[in-house]
Every structure is written in C-alpha cells, then in structure tokens.
Amino acid sequence: MSQILLFLLSILLCPPVFAESSHASLFVKTVEEFTIFPKGQPNNAVYRDGKLLLQSPTVQWLDLIQINNTESWLVSGIDEEGKYHGHLLLNEKDKLAMTNQGYGVYDILKKETGILEIYRTYKDQLEIIKTKYKSVRSPTASPTHLVFAHIRDSRKERNKQIFEFRLHLIRHDSTEIKSLKLYPKDESAKLEMQWIDKSKIQIRYHNGKRDTFDLKKYAPTLF
Numbered sequence: 443m444s445q446i447l448l449f450l451l452s453i454l455l456c457p458p459v460f461a462e463s464s465h466a467s468l469f470v471k472t473v474e475e476f477t478i479f480p481k482g483q484p485n486n487a488v489y490r491d492g493k494l495l496l497q498s499p500t501v502q503w504l505d506l507i508q509i510n511n512t513e514s515w516l517v518s519g520i521d522e523e524g525k526y527h528g529h530l531l532l533n534e535k536d537k538l539a540m541t542n543q544g545y546g547v548y549d550i551l552k553k554e555t556g557i558l559e560i561y562r563t564y565k566d567q568l569e570i571i572k573t574k575y576k577s578v579r580s581p582t583a584s585p586t587h588l589v590f591a592h593i594r595d596s597r598k599e600r601n602k603q604i605f606e607f608r609l610h611l612i613r614h615d616s617t618e619i620k621s622l623k624l625y626p627k628d629e630s631a632k633l634e635m636q637w638i639d640k641s642k643i644q645i646r647y648h649n650g651k652r653d654t655f656d657l658k659k660y661a662p663t664l665f
Contacts, residue, residue, distance in 0.1 A: 471505070476515070478503050488517055488531075501527050507568040509550055510559060512536040516548060518563045526563060545614060547583040560590060562614070571612065573619070579607070584637040587664070588612050589657065591633050594625060605631050611661050622660040626653070641665050 471478040477489040487497035488506065496503065496517060503519040513533035520526050526546045532538060537553040546563030558578045560571040577593035591607040598604070609624045626633060629648040638644045641658040658665045 473506055474508075476506055478505075484522065495531060496529055498527070504563065504566045505568045506531070507561065507570070509536070509538065510570065512538065512552075514538055516540065516550065516561055516568060518546060518548070518561075518568050520546075520563075543581050543583040543588075545583045545585055545588075547581060547588055547614075549581050560588075562588065564614070564617070571619070573610070579631065580633040580635050582635045582637060582643065583614075584640070586614060586640070587637075587657075588614065589635060589637075589643055591626075591635070593631065596631075602629055604629060607633055609657075609660075611657055611664055613664055616664075618664075620661040620664055622657065624655060624657075624660055 469480045471481040475491050480486050484502045485499050486503055488495045488503050500521045501519040506515050506517040508515050514536045515531040517529045528542045528548045530540045539551045541549050548561045550559045560581045575592035579591045581590040589611050591609050593605050594608045595606040604627055606625055606627045609622045611620045626645055634646040635643050642656050644652055644654045646652050
C-alpha cells in the first residue's frame, strides 16, 4: 500500500516526467504542457508545468483545448450528476467570453472580431466544430443534439435591417453536420432559440413573435 501511495505522489510532483511512462498513462493525461491528474477521477486537477491551475471537489476534468489563434485554453469537466463544467484559462492579451451551453458544448466569442466559435466534448475529448462560416450564431444544445445558425444574408427591408439565417444540426454522438433547409429571418443578428422537445425548437424573434419547428422534418436521419 505504501508503495502505491509513493508512486502516486511521485507522479503528482513530477507530472512531465511520468507522462512518458506507460504505467503513468493510467493516472495522467497530458496535453502539451498541461497535465490532468489523476485522470478519470473526481476532484482531479489541471497543472501547467507542474503548477496547480484548476481543481474542484465535485468536478472530474476531462480535457482541454487551445482556442484558435489565441494563447488561451478551454477546459471541460463533468460532475457526479452528469453536468458539464467549462473553465477558460484566459491569457490576459486575449479578449474572449465563454458561454456554457450545457451537455459539453461551449461557445467562445472573440470580442475584437465578433467571431463566435463552438467547442464540444466528444468522447471525452474537446474539439472545435469546424464550419466555413464566420457568422456563426446562437448555438443551442439539448441532451442529444446541437443546433446553431449562421447569417446567410443581410439586407434592408422597409428601412429595417433584416438578417436571414440558415440552421445547422449535429448529434452529440456524431461528427456529421447537417445544414437544414430552414431560413428564419429577424431584425436581430442573433436568433433566440430553445429546445422544447426532443426534436422541436422554438425561435423567439425581435418583435416577440414565436415560431416552432420540428427539426425531424428537416433531418430525419439525425433522430
């Protein structure tokens, strides 16, 4: 027993060294200069070059990923009730804002450019949802799916700026992104969407009007 405790303590004190050991890989996860120890356990911690950065008594930290074109990192974890927690290791020169959408989905707003990026936890690994659009908006997660929009067009109608969106859908357990033939319009550059059923979303427009859409009609293979 004392030998096991000594082994674990030595890993904790010297994570970069033990990360190279096949035995240590059972206890340690390394991502570049970061270490998560002990791997796969609640109340574990995130270290950078051996220095403690993040720990929570109720959260098991799973993974971290560097935010595109920044020096900042996003960390994702899960608690005993299955609720996901995100934490932004923010570099002081990066102007970012994170929103936890739930179910392992996070969006990162780059304040200087207005670009929104979506990250998700897929098979306990953080990844960015890659799209070709720079006008991604309104990611909204359910227990099984994520829907988001991008601005497809913008024009003036009756002296009002009108934005036309296209919706996209992805399952949490899949890598396929389905672009839907669904094009809501609004005066706001951000759609207010929420899930109200397993396959239905409701959109609330700038004028207070609401529409409900059953996404199963637009992407039956994803349900």
